[in-house]
Amino acid sequence: MANDMMEAYLYEMNTLLESLDEMVLGAEDRKTFSQEDVNEIFRIMHTIKGSSAMMEFDNLMTVAHRIEDMFFIIRDKGMDAVAEELRPELFDLIFQAIDFFKAEVEKLENGETLTDDIDSILANIKSFSNKIQGKAEEEEPAAEAKAEPEAQAAGEAGGHASSKFPFGIRVFFDEGAGMENLRAFMLASAVRDSVESESDFDYYPADVDTNSDTAAVVVDEGFSLRFLTDELRQKALAVVKDAGSVGNYNLFEYEAPEAQEAKAPPKPAEPQAAQAAAPQSAPAAPAAAPQQGGGSNNANKNQKESLISVNLSKLDELNAVVGEIVITESMVTASPDLEGLKLDNFTSAARQLRSLTDQLQDVSMSLRMVSVSATFQKMRRIVRDMSKKLQKEVNLVLEGEETEIDKTIVDSIGDPLMHIVRNSMDHGIEENAQDRVAAGKDPVGRITLSARHTGSEVIIEVIDDGQGADDEAILNKAIRQGLAAPGMDYSHKDILNFLLMPGFSTNTEVTEYSGRGVGMDVVKSNVESVGGTVTISSEKGHGMTTTLKIPLTMAIMDGMEVSVGDSVFTVPINNIRSIVKVEDGDVIHDATKGEMLRVMDNFYSVVRAKEFYQMENGSDEIGEGIILWVESGDNSFCLFVDKLIGEQQVVVKPLPDYVNNFGIRNYGVTGCTILGNGDISIILDVASIYAASQAG
């Protein structure tokens, strides 16, 4: 799973950086950023910041955060705030940042450790931000002052170096190993045995054996072992390598602050050169690097190759050709010319051909389909990290993880989901567990992510049981932001819609996670770009539900093929509760000639497909056909059809707009699928049939 996340992260970074590069190049030609460009850069940085924070690449996150801040100013004040003569500098700065990101991503791809040294780029951004903010050009002292504590911070992140014991190993345990503090203590004991002297090393955190809170520190920052000499460290390294559940480790050295200052400028500008210079400044590094590269890093090298992007139209073409092959195959092997002939070799070859074409079809159909599981799992990580930082205990519940949807849809919901989950964590779930208890809720918050298909749409919901939306607060905020007119009456629904407007944020504080309200704006535009809709429903005190509805362009689902007269219909298996055979006498009539059936101690109305669709052929006798007891949401009814044909995995295809324009969707005709013999089966949407049968 961790590998999947890494792959997805690298892919995302590469794509974002590519588009960023292209855009900035275009903008440089025009010598200015359009408002759109600025918004786009802002969003890209926001996304990089978010995903890097999730992957715990703090240096990338910090740089992205600063650039985001800078573009916040530009977005706010307009491009005019950047004087003509400053613009080349701005472009240089952005390119420098892009190069920095690219270099870091490359390091990740090659399994190298990331640089901690981001001070010079941060200083550049800072001084430029000051310039466009029109502040006095106190950049020199400001940058210096800024750089120093950050160099410290970077050193900290690098593994709690100590001047007394300059040679360190930072150890990370396998993710989810548990009891990290005790594992750390056992490791420290083992190391003590091997170096044979207690006074020649120490470790951080020092109280791992007595303080269980240090487990979290060990998970986040690693467990640092520090030695007097490099020799001792090498000894200990052997122990560390043999120890169980050690996931990863790296070496670090204590450097005097001055040394860091001195080295700072060349590094970010020329990361390659810095890499080459590293062996001289740190003699231990080359010895350690190959050892470190021995295990897991080889596997990391392949990360780049395992994902390729293919034009979707090529996949469509492939699917179409494969579909034809399958049909042609059955035309050949079942050819009437062969009738009566005894062809043993032919028959066995034909059988093999059939199994191969089946396989081919499965593969080609699965190419575009991915389960939402990877996307959902990503959220797990976000919830975990945020609940730590925000001190909120939250359970994430995943439903329908195995739902497979089109790749384009998965891509388009990743970002939106991240933003929604963050919003729920940040603004939805109550600050204090006491508040939850007082409101009669479980002290542990709950966020539910669910995915499901209806016949025509993928529905993805994020449900939290937090404090819900406070209409008054939202409205006041909307008025302050100039989104709403004071004195007007807004309905509850209107007010919730303000949440989706660009630039709206109910939280005045800018946090690492939720940002400045670009989140829901991104959500809306991403989802709309694939033809979907976003709706929010919320009640004060009872949490919030954000629903993404995305039309299926193509999806595979399990369907039950049934026939009525000459027509074949597909009913999604998910909607079928049971299939029953009943006799005429079982049907109960009401005053308006409506029919009902009693199933499992409840009465349900009967919808006859033949009458509902005004078909000419088909069975009228309940006893001759079969009843599908179907359900969608809270609505349940019995659908009467002629015959069951069988269960089948089908590829959902949309119907042409030409026929959709006649409103057949309202009658539950939402798509179709091509059966093995080339015939078309109509996919029914149970919910729409229910609605239409109630109305009619």
Next chain:
Amino acid sequence: MDTMTEMTADTAVLAPDEELAEVEVNKYLIFLSGGIYYGVDTKYVKEMLTQWETSITWLPMLPPDIRGVMNLRGGIVPIVDFRLMTNCVPEDKFCTVILDMEGTQIGIMVDEVDQTVDIEKSHILPVPHQSDMAAQKMVTGMYSLPGGKKTLMVLDCTQLLYGHQ
């Protein structure tokens, strides 16, 4: 353009205009429906299917002239009965002409497909206003076929695709 060589013999005899190559000429497919000849620009014609190659799946809740959809090599194409659309009584036999307009496809069922001809754009005459044909909305012009007997209704494919309400 090598229109000269592609022209049918008839047209060549009747229009031996030396400047022809410079005039805008389009190729039209002629088909017969309800006893009337219609022409569609061949750039829109994707293919022609015989009756036996057309396997139509009926869809509910549609007007009767929309016969349903068919599976054309994995693509779902709506099929309309052009005869019903123009208020004619359809014969049992039919041909299906698949039209493709910038990726949007539609199949029309017609009595039979005749031939293709080159028509000079300037020779297409406007339709009289009082004409009360059911197909009038879709017909953008008229053209007298060489030989004088047949008159062709020139169809606007865009109207065919989007005009049905």
